[in-house]
Each structure stands twice: as structure tokens, then as C-alpha cells.
Amino acid sequence: MIEYHDPQANSSVAVTPYQLGVSLAGGRPLTVGLLANGFPDSENFLNLVAEALAVEVPGISFARYNKGNASIPASAEILSGIASQCQAVITAYGH
Numbered sequence: 516m517i518e519y520h521d522p523q524a525n526s527s528v529a530v531t532p533y534q535l536g537v538s539l540a541g542g543r544p545l546t547v548g549l550l551a552n553g554f555p556d557s558e559n560f561l562n563l564v565a566e567a568l569a570v571e572v573p574g575i576s577f578a579r580y581n582k583g584n585a586s587i588p589a590s591a592e593i594l595s596g597i598a599s600q601c602q603a604v605i606t607a608y609g610h
Contacts, residue, residue: 537603539572548601550589551581557607564605 537545549565551557558581565577578600580593585608589597597604 539575542574544574544576545572545603546576546578546601548597548604549577549579550593550597550604550606551579552585552606552608553581553583554585554608557581561605561607564607 539545547565547568549561551561558579561579568575578596580589580597582589582593
């Protein structure tokens with residue numbers, strides 16, 4: 516008989532299920548924000564994610580944002596646009 520040892524230690528932090536989400540079913544319009552951080556290819560990667568999602572979720576639309584500089588937080592203008600136009604957001608950190 517083979518026994519396997521799990522090297523993971525027990526966590527001292529309780530597991531908290533992630534509660535945020537958006538339904539992809541139901542026929543309601545869905546706009547997903549795509550937030551690139553400004554690194555090369557972060558926008559290209561998000562474009563490929565959008566293409567794949569569009570195949571799986573008919574009628575989905577996308578709003579594209581780019582921080583332009585990975586070392587700074589997203590501006591209030593970008594965050595406001597995401598909050599007002601999108602039901603979900605995907606961020607990307609390209610290199």
C-alpha cells in the first residue's frame with residue numbers, strides 16, 4: 516500500500532467562501548470590464564479572454580480600461596467607469 520503525505524500545513528485563518536459573482540445565465544445584458552495594468556500584452560491577453568467569453572456567453576459585451584502604469588492604483592475616473600458600466604471586471608497583469 517502506498518501512503519501519500521500532504522505537505523500543506525493547517526491554516527490559522529478560517530476559510531471564508533468568496534461571495535461575489537455574476538450570473539452568466541438568464542438573458543440579462545452583461546457588460547464585463549477588462550482592466551489592463553499597462554504592462555506589455557496585458558491588453559492583448561484581455562482581448563483573448565474576451566474572445567473566449569464571447570463564444571461561451573452570447574450577448575456579452577466588454578468595456579476596456581487601461582491604467583497605463585502598473586505602479587499606480589486605478590484612477591477614480593477608471594473606477595467610476597467600471598462601477599457605472601459593468602456588472603463584473605477582469606484584471607490582467609501582463610509582462
